[in-house]
Amino acid sequence: MDDLRGGCTLELGSMTSALKAQKILGTAAIPATVVKTSASGGGRGCRYGLRFSCSQMANVRMILANENIRVREAEWKDGS
Amino acid sequence: MEGRELTYLDNAATTFPKPRRVIERMNDLMQNSGGNPGRSSHVLAIKASETVFECREELSDFFGAAGPEQVCFSLNATSSLNFCIKGLLHRGDHVLISDMEHNAVLRPVYRLWRDGVIDYSVFPTFVLEDDGRKTKIIHGILSKLRRNTRMIICSGASNLCSMTMPLAEIGELCRREGILFVVDGAQCAGHIPISLEEMKIDALCIPSHKGLLGPQGCGAAILGKGVMPKTLIEGGNGINSLEADTSGELPERYEAGTLPTPAIAGLCEGVRTVRALGIERIAEHERELFRRALIGLSQIEGVKVYCPHHEGSVLLFNKDGIDSEELCLALSERGICTRGGYHCSALGHKTLGTTNGGALRVSFGVYNSSYDVDKLCEALREI
Structure with a gap:
């Protein structure tokens, strides 16, 4: 299991989106972990996201945009 | 008499026996990883979500859909058809169904008609004839189109005889006329090649337990890109849990309640068996x-x-x-x-x-x- 503690998280619309994004990032050699992100989401409740190394943020955003995977605005560093 | 000693010739109702890999996968899942998909980030819940996603990918690829998010799981083909028919039709719409439809199509359509929501007509399949059926079917449909015809529903293959329908031709007609094309795949999935993209199908409704060789208790509505029915079942789907509205993206917005993960895993192996056999x-x-x-x-x-x-x-x-x-x-x-x-x-x-x-x-x-x-x-x- 990749140790991505201290990584960055992007919130996605669903578990299916998160798993699809994880697979696509995997093919680009960017390890990412699916996480549940209930604390975020503007008080709307449970969400899912991907946690990965912060150094890959620009790449991840670009790859997901190319694949039409919608990223919600929440983005934060673990622990912040 | 045990099942294995019988001569089983009722495969249109449900296929039997099931492939060993279907049984082994379900058995393994229930013994070793019984988490609830899309509900938590602990290892068993994520594994269950991955199992469900794996099957979405398999079905999407097998049926030429736009992606795994287009695969919405259900109980069976009937529940998928109810979802598409009642979720996509509006008051005042007209619907065309074929003269060989199963009650899974006729009854939800009839119910909407009886409630004064829609009107419907039946088009001929010329099932008793041998030659020139494709052209006759298309002409039959064209003669029954109305200005408010919003949907055509037909079975890919009959459950009474081995008649198949010219899906690509009907799909082409629907796309040209701006009509939704819904296919009851109960008897054709796993028997004849089907592609949402190539046949211009807007929704394909399939069961797990027939030609796809999976277990009972699971099915799917595979939606074309941009097809967004109203939700018929509301409840928890693991997303935006503090809101009263059942929200979320495809496919989870249509999957309130816990999914039958073992059955979905079995369906995945069933599809793989069909692919392996050809x-x-x-x-x-x-x-x-x-x-x-x-x-x-x-x-x-x-x-x-x-x-x-x-x-x-x-x-x-x-x-x-x-x-x-x-x-x-x-x-x-x-x-x-x-x-x-x-x-x-x-x-x-x-x-x-x-x-x-x-x-x-x-x-x-x-x-x-x-x-x-x-x-x-x-x-x-x-x-």
Whole structure:
């Protein structure tokens, strides 16, 4: 299991989106972990996201945009 | 008599036996990783989510959908059809269905008509004819189109005989006319190649437990890009849990409540089995059994076969002087599983002229052999 503690998280619309994004990032050699992100989401409740190394943020955003995977605005560093 | 000693010829109702890999995968899942998909980030919940996603990918790829998010799981083909019919139609819409539709199509459409929501018409499939059906069907549809026709629904293959429908041609017509095209895939999924993209299908409704060789209790509505029915079932889906509205993206917005993960895992393996065997090879095997049965039945006095020109997995017939349910029982006493009566198809039996007593259906599957056909014919000679 990749140790991505201290990584960055992007919130996605669903578990299916998160798993699809994880697979696509995997093919680009960017390890990412699916996480549940209930604390975020503007008080709307449970969400899912991907946690990965912060150094890959620009790449991840670009790859997901190319694949039409919608990223919600929440983005934060673990622990912040 | 144990299942394995029986001659099972009721595969159109549900296929039996199931592939070993289907059983082993389900068994493994229930013994070793019983988490709830999309509900937590602990290891078993994520593993369950991955299992569900794996099946979405398999189905999306197998049926030429735009992506795994287009695969919405349900209980069976009937629940998928209800979801698409009631979720996509609006007040004042007109719908066309074929004259061979199963009650899974007729009844939800009839219910909307009875409630004054929609109007519907039935178009002919020319099932009793052999030549030129494609053109006749398209002309039949065109003659029944109205300005407010919003949807055409038809089965890819009949559950009464081995008739198939020209899906690509109907899909082309629908796309040209701006009409939604919904396909009941109960009898064609796993028997004939289907592609949402190539056939311009807006929604394909499939069961797990028939030609896809999976377990009962699971099905899917595979939606075309941009097709967004209203939700019919509201509840928890693991997303935006503090809101009263069942929200979320495809497919989770349509999947409130816990999914049947073991059944979905089994379906995934069933599809893989079909792919490994080859859908064309399966279809040819079923046609061979059909032809052998046809020859055998033609040598038995008093047997009338319906639509013998449509070769495939389903064969419908009657024997003079014996009610179809009695014939089914007599065959069962000889260890042969078939199905008599009306097969949940009021329209189909009306079209075939078999509403007085129905008919006996034998339906072949990938695990049947010529021995099964010979046993059926031998039993029918005795009865």
